[in-house]
Amino acid sequence: MRRTTRALALLLALAAATNGWGQGATPSLSLLSREGRRALPITVINNQDYIAVDELAGPFGTASREAAGGLTLTARGRTLILTADQNLVSAAGRLVSLPAPVVRRDNRWYVPLDFLPRALGPALDLRLDLRRPARLLVMGDLRVPRIVTRIDSGSTNVSVTFEITPVTPAKVSAEAGRLVVQFDADALDLLIPPLPQQPFVSSIAPGEGNTVVIATGPRYGAYRSSSSQPDASSSRLTIDLMPSTSDLAGAVPPAPPLPVDIRPSVTPTPSTGLRTVVIDPGHGGDELGAQGPRGTLEKDITLAVSRRLRTMIESRLGLRVFLTRDDDRTVPHDDRSAFANNHQADVFLSIHANAAVRPFIKGAEVYYLSVERADAEARKRADDAAIVLPALGGGTRTIDLILWETAQARFLEQSSQLAGLVEAGLRAKVEMSPRAVQQAPFRVLVGANMPAALVEIGYLSNPDQEQQLTSAAYQDRIAESLLDALVKFRALLDRGAP
Amino acid sequence: MTIRRVLMGVAAVVAAAVFGWLVMTGLGRLLRAPAAPPEEPVAEVPAVAPPEGTATEGPKIKATLFFASEDGQRLVGVQQDVPLAEGTVAQARALIEALLSVPAPSAYSSTVPPGTTLRGLYVSDRFEVFVDLDATVRTRHPGGSMQELLTVYSVVNTLLVNLPTMTEVQILIDGREADSLAGHVDLRRPLRKNEGLIQ
Numbered sequence: 001m002r003r004t005t006r007a008l009a010l011l012l013a014l015a016a017a018t019n020g021w022g023q024g025a026t027p028s029l030s031l032l033s034r035e036g037r038r039a040l041p042i043t044v045i046n047n048q049d050y051i052a053v054d055e056l057a058g059p060f061g062t063a064s065r066e067a068a069g070g071l072t073l074t075a076r077g078r079t080l081i082l083t084a085d086q087n088l089v090s091a092a093g094r095l096v097s098l099p100a101p102v103v104r105r106d107n108r109w110y111v112p113l114d115f116l117p118r119a120l121g122p123a124l125d126l127r128l129d130l131r132r133p134a135r136l137l138v139m140g141d142l143r144v145p146r147i148v149t150r151i152d153s154g155s156t157n158v159s160v161t162f163e164i165t166p167v168t169p170a171k172v173s174a175e176a177g178r179l180v181v182q183f184d185a186d187a188l189d190l191l192i193p194p195l196p197q198q199p200f201v202s203s204i205a206p207g208e209g210n211t212v213v214i215a216t217g218p219r220y221g222a223y224r225s226s227s228s229q230p231d232a233s234s235s236r237l238t239i240d241l242m243p244s245t246s247d248l249a250g251a252v253p254p255a256p257p258l259p260v261d262i263r264p265s266v267t268p269t270p271s272t273g274l275r276t277v278v279i280d281p282g283h284g285g286d287e288l289g290a291q292g293p294r295g296t297l298e299k300d301i302t303l304a305v306s307r308r309l310r311t312m313i314e315s316r317l318g319l320r321v322f323l324t325r326d327d328d329r330t331v332p333h334d335d336r337s338a339f340a341n342n343h344q345a346d347v348f349l350s351i352h353a354n355a356a357v358r359p360f361i362k363g364a365e366v367y368y369l370s371v372e373r374a375d376a377e378a379r380k381r382a383d384d385a386a387i388v389l390p391a392l393g394g395g396t397r398t399i400d401l402i403l404w405e406t407a408q409a410r411f412l413e414q415s416s417q418l419a420g421l422v423e424a425g426l427r428a429k430v431e432m433s434p435r436a437v438q439q440a441p442f443r444v445l446v447g448a449n450m451p452a453a454l455v456e457i458g459y460l461s462n463p464d465q466e467q468q469l470t471s472a473a474y475q476d477r478i479a480e481s482l483l484d485a486l487v488k489f490r491a492l493l494d495r496g497a498p
Numbered sequence: 499m500t501i502r503r504v505l506m507g508v509a510a511v512v513a514a515a516v517f518g519w520l521v522m523t524g525l526g527r528l529l530r531a532p533a534a535p536p537e538e539p540v541a542e543v544p545a546v547a548p549p550e551g552t553a554t555e556g557p558k559i560k561a562t563l564f565f566a567s568e569d570g571q572r573l574v575g576v577q578q579d580v581p582l583a584e585g586t587v588a589q590a591r592a593l594i595e596a597l598l599s600v601p602a603p604s605a606y607s608s609t610v611p612p613g614t615t616l617r618g619l620y621v622s623d624r625f626e627v628f629v630d631l632d633a634t635v636r637t638r639h640p641g642g643s644m645q646e647l648l649t650v651y652s653v654v655n656t657l658l659v660n661l662p663t664m665t666e667v668q669i670l671i672d673g674r675e676a677d678s679l680a681g682h683v684d685l686r687r688p689l690r691k692n693e694g695l696i697q
Contacts, residue, residue: 287681290641298641333677352682355642357607361570367643433644435571439694440647443677443684454682456643 029113031059032187033139042135043110047344048100049135050110053082059139060120064109071102071109078123082109089115091123099275113137133314134189142186143168147212148315149192149204150307152472157242158200160214163315165234172225172239179214179223179239180207188212191314200241219243230480234316273493276320277313277486278345280444281306282352282454285330290355292466298353299328301469305457306351308479316483317490337447341407347418347489348452349482350444353469354433355461362465363433364478365456366423368415369408369446370439407449414451418489422453425485429477430458451489455482557582559589561660563597564652564696565606571644572697573652574606575659586664590627590657591619597656609645609652611638617673621664626688627657630670639680646680651692658691666690 028039029051038059043050053071056062062075073080081090084104089096089111096119100112111119113130116137121128129138131146138144145168150161162181164170169184190212192204199219207213221244227237281302283289289298303325310321322343324336340348354365408415423437433456445452457478458465468474559582562575580596583589594616602608611634618630631653639649654667666688670676676685 283681288641289681352643354644355640356570356645357566357609357640358570361644365644433571434569440643440682441684441687441689442643442682443686444682446684454643459642461640461642 027135029135029137031137031139032142032144033059034142037187040137042113045103045105045110046100049113049132050100050103051113051116053109053111056120060124060126062120066109071104076124080119080123082111084109089119091119094122096122131189131318133191133318133320136189138187138189143184144187144189145183145185146189146315146318147183147191148311149190149212150311151193151195151201151204152304153196153198153200157240158198159238159240160201160204161239161311162212162237163234163311164237165315167229167233167235170227170235170237172223172237174223177216179216179241181212181214181237181239183210183212185210214239214241216241230476231316273496274319274346274486274490276322276343276345277347277349278322278324278340278343279306279309280324280336280340280348280350282350282444284325284328287330290353290460292460292469293359293463294466296460296466296470298355298460301353301457301460301475302351303328305475305478308475309349309351309482312479312483313486317486319486333443334447336444337407337449340452341447341449345450346493347486348445348448348450349422350442350452350454352454352456354456354459356459357461359461359463361433362459362462363431363436364426364458365433365435366419366426366437367440367442367445367454367456368419368437368452369412370441407447408445408452411448411451415445415453417492418451418485419453421485421488421492422455422482425481425483425488426455426457426478428484429481430474433459561593561596562656563593563600564609564655564659565602566609566648566652567697568605570607570648573609573648573655573692573695574697575655576603576606586661587619587621590621590629590661590664591616593656593660594619594629594653597652609648611635611640611649613638625664626666626668627661627664628668628670629653629657630673633672635669636671636676636679641680643682646678646682647692647695650679650683650685650689651695654689655691655696 027042027044027049029042029049031038031040040051040055040059043052053062053064053073056073057064060075062073065072065074069084071082071084073082078092079090080092082102083089085101087098087101089098089102098112098118099114102112102115103110113132117128117130120126127140129144130136131138131144134146136144146165148163150163152159152161162170164183171182173180173182188206188210190206192212195201195204199217201214201220202217203213203215205213205215220241223239223241225237225239227235229235281299283299283302285299287299289302291297306323307326310323313319313321320343322339322345324339325331336350337348419437423432426432427436442454445454458469458474460466460469558579560577561580563578563580564573564575566572567574578596578600581592583592598610598614598616614635615632616629617632620628620630622628635649639646650669653669657667658664668675668688669679669685671679671685678685
């Protein structure tokens with residue numbers, strides 16, 4: 001009975017997904033070029049961002065002609081050929097694969113946003129850089145750094161961190177009632193999260209030119225800024241806002257010398273296999289999780305690390321990142337995996353902190369789902385289960401019907417590779433437990449319909465680790481290790497892609 | 499003549515039916531006998547504390563109870579005297595009660611929170627053991643994946659190592675099916691023995 005209900009719920013979810021045509025307010029894609037900024041309307045089809053082909057005539061000078069079920073686009077003497085419902089397009093003689101098919105609706109043709117950087121740009125010898133989270137398309141050699149903002153509020157100060165990719169010089173200056181951060185760039189690709197309640201910063205917003213303006217709050221007295229360069233491709237500017245008792249104020253000190261970087265390049269390149277990451281901060285709300293001897297709660301640490309990881313992935317990899325919770329709330333296990341499934345995540349990472357009866361036990365661990373008897377049966381069922389449904393606009397299409405509680409069974413091999421890469425990433429930066437990679441029947445992983453792992457970032461029951469886990473430096477180290485693992489996992493998926 | 503034939507026919511049919519019934523029930527018993535213990539395989543025994551003194555008297559068996567290793571990363575099997583009980587269900591109950599009450603040997607530590615009690619124990623006809631623990635096992639649990647794995651699998655392994663005819667163990671909390679114990683391990687389905695955690 002329960003399974004039938006779940007299967008029905010899944011079907012309803014699928015039906016809802018296929019009805020996603022044109023819902024909500026009309027979003028737009030900002031096109032940035034030497035000539036300035038212009039907005040191109042976006043149409044959402046099947047949860048994917050599309051753009052109408054006729055909108056491209058203005059900015060790119062394309063002319064289109066419809067013939068025999070296809071559309072021929074010409075500009076600058078080059079030709080692109082599009083076919084309705086096909087993922088493949090021909091761009092100046094080269095075949096280019098798109099993540100979603102070309103759509104013809106109401107006498108208009110629509111292409112997924114990836115068409116612009118993958119097909120149109122190369123065909124017209126134009127440099128087009130798509131920044132998906134900000135819905136921004138950068139044309140030509142404009143310097144538009146991606147800036148992801150993070151706000152950490154403590155009881156006596158607030159620190160605002162800008163993760164900047166690529167490395168871009170920035171200058172902070174104090175004016176009446178505000179701090180102005182000037183970036184050396186042509187435009188900014190800026191992401192600012194909602195501001196938590198605190199008395200130091202009243203708002204953060206883009207200012208005139210290439211500036212970000214931090215309006216100061218009633219308790220603000222002084223600031224201190226520092227910049228660093230965590231790797232070759234990005235820089236970090238941190239501004240601490242403190243109460244007036246502190247007399248520390250100053251300019252940006254010079255960046256420390258570059259460490260020898262032996263890490264793989266993390267320049268944002270389009271990936272076919274890894275586009276969306278869902279991070280699951282363990283526990284939350286009434287579920288405190290483990291507790292350290294000084295009272296540190298697991299649910300707070302997991303949220304802090306997840307937020308740092310999100311900032312890093314967004315700024316350095318340019319992937320879509322969602323958190324299963326972004327505040328202190330109780331989230332049932334099924335809702336966590338359902339959230340990842342509904343967001344069509346390509347990777348699910350659940351973040352936890354560990355506890356043991358003996359205080360000397362420490363180190364990080366990685367888990368992926370273990371195969372119980374029922375899972376082995378489920379895997380077979382999952383592989384066999386495919387049903388044919390009538391599709392919108394006639395015809396049929398085959399979909400995989402996956403039982404909620406057995407979804408992970410078919411991803412065990414990839415999850416094991418993911419766990420291995422996470423372990424290697426962590427080992428390079430933090431202390432590992434003697435049993436670094438393990439399999440276990442973990443509840444939150446069961447329903448995840450994508451490669452998934454659970455990361456125990458350290459033992460809260462160990463007094464030293466409790467201190468580490470609360471420090472920004474250790475949390476950043478963890479986030480960087482997981483970022484490294486995702487970069488390698490992305491390479492693995494891209495290699496394996498057809 | 500015809501009446502006699504009809505009567506003979508009826509008698510033959512009745513005889514065949516009786517023979518068939520005997521064969522079926524007899525076969526059923528024969529088939530159940532080697533797999534199931536001689537007593538009723540589906541049973542329910544209320545968890546009542548044994549009277550004082552019975553634990554120290556009477557016959558014992560050498561059983562393996564599971565505790566957390568010195569480094570807290572593994573389960574260690576420790577030989578203990580446990581009262582011999584009549585039948586699988588009673589023996590399973592005796593094993594869990596020993597696991598909950600026997601202090602851990604000096605180097606090791608107990609995996610089950612102190613004060614946890616056994617509310618009941620059932621065995622299904624598919625040889626799955628259902629262990630019903632009171633809510634203390636959840637409320638006094640220190641949390642953490644590793645500790646939760648040790649708690650769950652010390653119960654599962656203690657039962658399945660000592661009672662090899664049993665296949666799987668499901669932990670219930672306060673008489674109900676539980677989602678998990680401390681937020682990690684899936685308790686909605688019966689679990690098999692975990693060899694990987696054993697030192």
